[in-house]
Amino acid sequence: MKAHNKWLTAPLAAGLSAALLSGCGTEQGSGSGGPGGGVRVGMSDEILATDPAAGYDPGSWLLFNNVFQSLLSFPKGGSAPEPEAADECGFSAGSKVYTCTLRDGLTFSNGNKLTSEDVKFSFERALKIADPSGPAPLLSTIDKIETPDERTVVFHLKVPDASFPSKIASGAGSIVDHRDYPADALRTDGKATGSGPYKLDSLSDSEATFSANPGYKGNAKLKNGSVTLKLYRGDRTALSKAFTDGDVDVAYRGLSADEIAALENSATTADKGIEIVQGSSAEVQHLVFNMKDPVVGKLAVRKAIAHLVDREALVENVYKSTATPLYSIVPAGIAGHNTAFYDAYGAPDTAKAKKALRSAGITGKVKLTLWSTPSRYGPATDQELKAVAEQLNASGLFDADVKSVAFEQYEKDIAAGKYGVYVKGWVPDYPDADNFTGPFFGKDNVLGNNYENATITGTLLPKTAAAADRAATADEYGRLQDIVAEEIPILPLWQGKQYAVAREDVTGLEWTLDASTVFRFWEIRKG
Numbered sequence: 001m002k003a004h005n006k007w008l009t010a011p012l013a014a015g016l017s018a019a020l021l022s023g024c025g026t027e028q029g030s031g032s033g034g035p036g037g038g039v040r041v042g043m044s045d046e047i048l049a050t051d052p053a054a055g056y057d058p059g060s061w062l063l064f065n066n067v068f069q070s071l072l073s074f075p076k077g078g079s080a081p082e083p084e085a086a087d088e089c090g091f092s093a094g095s096k097v098y099t100c101t102l103r104d105g106l107t108f109s110n111g112n113k114l115t116s117e118d119v120k121f122s123f124e125r126a127l128k129i130a131d132p133s134g135p136a137p138l139l140s141t142i143d144k145i146e147t148p149d150e151r152t153v154v155f156h157l158k159v160p161d162a163s164f165p166s167k168i169a170s171g172a173g174s175i176v177d178h179r180d181y182p183a184d185a186l187r188t189d190g191k192a193t194g195s196g197p198y199k200l201d202s203l204s205d206s207e208a209t210f211s212a213n214p215g216y217k218g219n220a221k222l223k224n225g226s227v228t229l230k231l232y233r234g235d236r237t238a239l240s241k242a243f244t245d246g247d248v249d250v251a252y253r254g255l256s257a258d259e260i261a262a263l264e265n266s267a268t269t270a271d272k273g274i275e276i277v278q279g280s281s282a283e284v285q286h287l288v289f290n291m292k293d294p295v296v297g298k299l300a301v302r303k304a305i306a307h308l309v310d311r312e313a314l315v316e317n318v319y320k321s322t323a324t325p326l327y328s329i330v331p332a333g334i335a336g337h338n339t340a341f342y343d344a345y346g347a348p349d350t351a352k353a354k355k356a357l358r359s360a361g362i363t364g365k366v367k368l369t370l371w372s373t374p375s376r377y378g379p380a381t382d383q384e385l386k387a388v389a390e391q392l393n394a395s396g397l398f399d400a401d402v403k404s405v406a407f408e409q410y411e412k413d414i415a416a417g418k419y420g421v422y423v424k425g426w427v428p429d430y431p432d433a434d435n436f437t438g439p440f441f442g443k444d445n446v447l448g449n450n451y452e453n454a455t456i457t458g459t460l461l462p463k464t465a466a467a468a469d470r471a472a473t474a475d476e477y478g479r480l481q482d483i484v485a486e487e488i489p490i491l492p493l494w495q496g497k498q499y500a501v502a503r504e505d506v507t508g509l510e511w512t513l514d515a516s517t518v519f520r521f522w523e524i525r526k527g
Contacts, residue, residue, distance in 0.1 A: 037224065037225065037526050037527050038224060038225060038226040038227065038228060038526070039224045039226070039227050039228070039249055039250065039506065039521070039524050039525075039526045040227075040228045040230065040247070040248045040249045040250070041227060041228070041229050041230065041248060041249065041250045041251075041252070041521075041524075042229075042230040042232060042239050042242050042243060042247070042248035042250065042251045042252075043059070043062075043229065043230070043231065043232065043239070043251075043252055043253040044232050044233070044234055044235065044236055044239050044253050045057070045058055045059035045062075045231065045233075045234075045253055046059050046205070046231050046233045046234075047059040047060055047062070047063055047203065047208060047229075047231065048060050048133070049133070049134075050063060050187070050190055050191065050192045050200065050203065051176075051181070051186045051187045051192075052064050052068060052122070052126065052134075052135070052171060052172075052174035052176060053125055053126040053129045053131055053134050053135075053136075053181075053186060054129075054131045054133055054134045054186050055133065055134065055135075055171070056133055056134055056135050056171075057133075058253065058427065058519075059231070060171070061170070061171035061517075061518075061519070062229075062519040063192065063200065063208065064171040064174045064194075065171055065196070065518050065519060065520060066196055066197060066198045066210060066227075066519070066520065066521050066522075067109075067192050067194040067196045067198055067199065067200050067210070068171075068174035068175060068176065068192070068194035068195065068196045069084055069085040069106075069114075069174070069175055069194065069195045069196045069218060070084055070085060070168055070169055070170070070171075070173035070174060070175065071083070071084065071085050071086040071089060071100045071102075071119065071153070071168055071169070071173060071175070072084055072086060072089060072165055072168060072169035072173070073169050073218075073219065073518070074169055074430075074431065074514075074516040074518055075219075076511050076512070076514060076523070077511075077514045078514075078516075079166075079334065079335065079431035079432065079515065079516065080470070081165045081166055081168075081169035081430075082219070083100075083103075083219075084169075084218050084219055085102060085103060085106060085114070085119075085175060085195065085218065086100040086101060086102055086103065087101045087102065087103050087104075087151075088100070088101050089101075089165065091162070091468045094160055094466065095157070095160035095161060095162045095164075095465075095466050095467070095468050096156070096157045096159070096160050096161075097154065097155070097156055097157070098154075098155040098157065098164055098165070099152065099153070099154045099155070100119075100152070100153045100155075101151055101152055102114070102115070102116060102119070102150075102151040102152075102153070103217055103218070104151070105217060106195055106217055107195060107215045107217075108177045108180075108193050108194065108195050108215075109193060109194060109195065109199045109213050109215060110177065110180065110193050111215070112177050112179060112180075112193075114175065114177070114195050115147075115150040115151070116147035116149065116150055116151060116152055116153045117147060117150070117178060118175055118176065118177060118178050119145075119147075119153045119175055120145045120146075120147050120153060121176070121178040121181075121183065122173075122174065122175045122176045122178075123139055123142060123145060123155075123168075123173075124145060124183075125176070125181065125183055125184075126139060126172070127139055127140075127142065128183065128184055129184065129185065129186060131186065135170070135171060135172035135429075138167045138170065138172040138429060139167065139168075139172060141157045141158050141159055141161040141164060142155055142156075142157060142158070143156045143157055143158045144156045159462075159465065160462075160465055160466035161465055161466075162434075162464075162465060162466060162467050162468045162470065163430070163432050163434040163435070163438075163465065166430035166431070166432045166434075166435075167429070167430060169430065170429050170430050170517075170518075172429070174194065175194070175195065176193065176194065177193045177194075180193040181193075190203055194213075195213070195215070195216065195217075196213060196216065196218070197212065197213055197216050197218065197220045197222055197521070197522050198210040198211065198212060198213055198227065198521060198522075199211055199212075199213045205231065205233070206230065206231055206232075206233075207228065207229065207230055207231060208228075208229040208231065209226070209227075209228050209229070210226060210227045210228075210229070210521065211225065211226045212224075212225050212226065220520065220522045221522065222521075222522045223508055223522055223523060223524060223525035224521070224522070224524060224525055224526060227521045227524075230242060230247070230248050236255065236256060239251055239255065240255060240259060243255075243501060246503075249502060249503050249505075249506050249526055250500055250501070250502045250503075250506060250509075250524065251500075251501045251502075252499070252500050252501070255499070255501060256379065256380075257318075257319045257320045257322040257380060258320060260276070260320070260322050260499050260501075261320035261321070261322065273503055273504040273505075274501065274502070274503065274504070275501070275502050275503070275504055275506070275509070276499060276500070276501055277499065277500045277502070277509040277510060277512075277513060278497055278498065278499055278513070279497070279498040279499075279500075279512070279513020279514060280333050280497070280498065280513065280514055280515050281495065281496040281497055281498040281513075281515060282331050282333065282334060282427075282428045282431055282436075282495070282515040282517065283425065283426065283427050283428075283495065283496035284326055284329075284331050284425070284426050284436070284492065284493075284494070284495050284496070285326075285377065285423065285424070285425045285426070285492075285493045285494055285496075286329070286423070286424050286425075286426070286490040286491060286492050286493060287305075287309075287370075287388070287421055287422070287423060287490065287491040287493060288421070288422050288423070288424050288447055288448075288449050288489070288490050289302055289420070289421055289449060289488065289489055289490065289491070290417060290419060290420050290421070290422075290449050290450060291449055291450045291451045291489060292417060292450045293417075293419075293420035293421075294420075295366060295367070295368060295420050296368070296420045296421055297420075298360060298362070299360075299487070299488070300356050300357055300359065300360030300362060301357070301360075301362070301366055301368075302488040302491075303345075303353075303356040303488065304353040304354075304356045304357050304366070304397060304398075305353075305392065305398075305488075305491060306341065306344070306345045306488055306491055307345050307348065307349050307350075307352045307353035307356060308348055308349075308350065308353045308391055308392055308395050308397075308398075309348065309388060309391060309392075309491060309493070310348045310391050311325035311326065311327075311493060311494060312325055313387070313391070314384060314387055314388070314493060314494060315494050317387065318380055318383050318384045318387055319380060319384075319494065322496070322497055322499070323494040323495060323496050323497060324494065324495050324497065325493075325494060325495075326492040326493060326494050326495040327339040327340065327341040327342035327343075327492060328340045328341055328481045328484075328485070328492055329436055329437065329440065329481055329484055329490065329492055330433045330436045330437070330477060330481060331436065331495045331515075332495060333431075333515050334431055334432070334433055334436065334515065335432070335433060335470055335471060335473075335474070336433035336473055336474050336477030336478065336481075337433070338477075338478050338481050338482075340478075340481040340482045340484065340485035341485045341491070341492060343482075343485070344482075344485045344486065345485075348391070350395045350396075350397070353395055353397055354395070354397055357397060365396070365397060365398060365399045366397060366398045366399065366400075367398075367399045367400075368389075368392065368398055368399070368400040368401075368420065368421060369400070369401055369402070369403055369419075369420065369421070370385045370388060370389055370400060370401070370402045370403075370421050370422070370423075371385075371402075371403055371404075371405070371410065371413075371419045371421065371422040371423070372384075372385045372402055372403070372404040372405075372422075372423055373404065373405060373406065373407045373410040373423070374404060375406055375407045376407040376410070376425070377423060377424075377425040378425075381404075381423060382402065382404050384423075384493075385402045385404075385423060386402050388400075389401060389402050410422070414448045415448055417448075417450070424447070424490075427517060428515075428517055429517070430516075430517075431515045431516050431517070432470065433464070433470075433473065433477045434464060434465065437456075437461065437464070437477070437480055438461055438465070440490070441453065441456045441457060441461065441480075441484075442457060442461055443457075447489070447490065449489055449490070451487075451489035453483060453487065455479075455483060456480055456483060456484075460476050460477075460479060460480045460483075461480075463476050464476045464477060464480075498513045499513075500512065500513060505526055505527055506524060506525070506526050507524075507525045507526075508523045508524050508525045509523075509524065511523045512524065
């Protein structure tokens with residue numbers, strides 16, 4: 001099966017206004033709920049799955065992260081996973097054996113006891129079902145799982161995988177009740193049995209309701225007793241109207257860059273009782289080059305493009321500064337990030353672009369088509385690529401145009417090698433440099449651009465994968481990013497920001513926006 005990822009399923013299709021509300025209290029949770037009332041949240045996505053073995057889209061993972069527990073979770077503002085359903089976890093045997101001890105007294109929302117049997121069952125089930133829309137590829141390094149007693153789980157890995165804790169801290173690590181889920185098929189009743197902070201009370205095409213789980217034991221301290229999630233299924237106008245009319249308290253994943261910018265710049269926003277909270281994000285977007293294409297397969301052409309693309313203009317004019325320029329494949333805020341592309345190419349420079357082409361014997365205008373798919377990467381994607389084409393053409397060195405197709409056709413054509421240059425967006429599964437490198441350049445990588453580099457795949461990726469001390473990987477990740485900047489199989493464009501738009505009686509949003517990509521309800525308080 002092809003390496004799975006969120007840019008193939010449901011990245012931030014509605015634009016850069018995504019508000020991934022996250023954050024984790026440090027106090028022992030109480031399922032009775034906090035002093036705040038119920039919170040109404042609106043988003044443009046839908047929830048495609050209630051079974052953790054099937055879902056791999058933002059809406060489904062939102063449900064998983066609130067209804068199910070994982071052995072580990074990400075603390076607010078942090079990228080290093082900490083124990084959640086587990087009391088403690090640790091590596092041995094050179095990052096090939098990972099052992100966790102469960103908290104005492106864990107139960108599912110139906111009252112059943114949660115033991116190591118459920119943990120083993122959950123992971124083996126996801127791998128056995130291997131649903132095409134599920135997270136099984138994130139668990140692919142698991143060889144076997146042992147449960148010496150009710151509270152101990154031992155993962156034996158096929159290869160050293162130091163990012164394994166981050167992988168199982170994501171929605172892929174959701175623990176289900178082995179008595180409520182079939183071992184070799186998906187659950188089909190639309191219900192969910194977990195041990196997380198919330199219970200799923202109801203789910204329809206337009207709404208999901210959640211209430212505090214009284215039996216929850218974990219790190220989250222709930223600041224509300226219930227959450228109603230309104231699903232607008234891609235209708236940004238309806239989401240905007242719902243917020244304006246007071247039907248929801250928080251709006252995210254749907255308001256356009258123009259709408260966010262207008263609210264930020266409006267002198268009356270505060271007077272209307274509206275608060276806009278900005279946070280960090282690890283969402284990125286790249287131009288991808290087919291290395292076998294007769295035009296951009298030439299390094300000189302890719303270098304010329306790298307010298308001409310003006311990221312500052314793109315984020316200012318197209319995205320209204322709701323993104324920041326990105327100069328490497330590992331975004332800012334993720335350990336190991338550098339600015340390899342800026343170091344190599346600097347600010348836009350037509351003279352340097354011309355020199356790159358002429359030194360390779362290219363004297364005429366380079367004819368080029370940039371391929372786009374706004375149905376997947378947001379309504380501004382076509383506008384963005386047209387702006388890139390205009391930048392290239394303004395140099396007098398290119399004759400570039402843009403063509404846009406539906407996502408299904410887009411992916412088929414990429415797989416068939418029909419495109420020379422195309423756009424890809426990426427929402428990470430976990431906040432580690434591994435998730436911005438391994439999927440791009442490892443085996444069965446998701447770029448589909450015929451790029452191979454033996455140093456990356458043979459040395460750098462294996463070495464970083466084996467390093468349990470993630471801080472010790474900085475040199476290897478730096479070298480990897482430098483190689484990519486030298487060979488330019490992709491050109492990073494921008495890194496997103498996160499926004500939550502809320503009413504003034506909603507608090508806690510300042511603790512909810514970080515790069516973990518986990519949407520946690522419990523930090524939000526109303527009243």
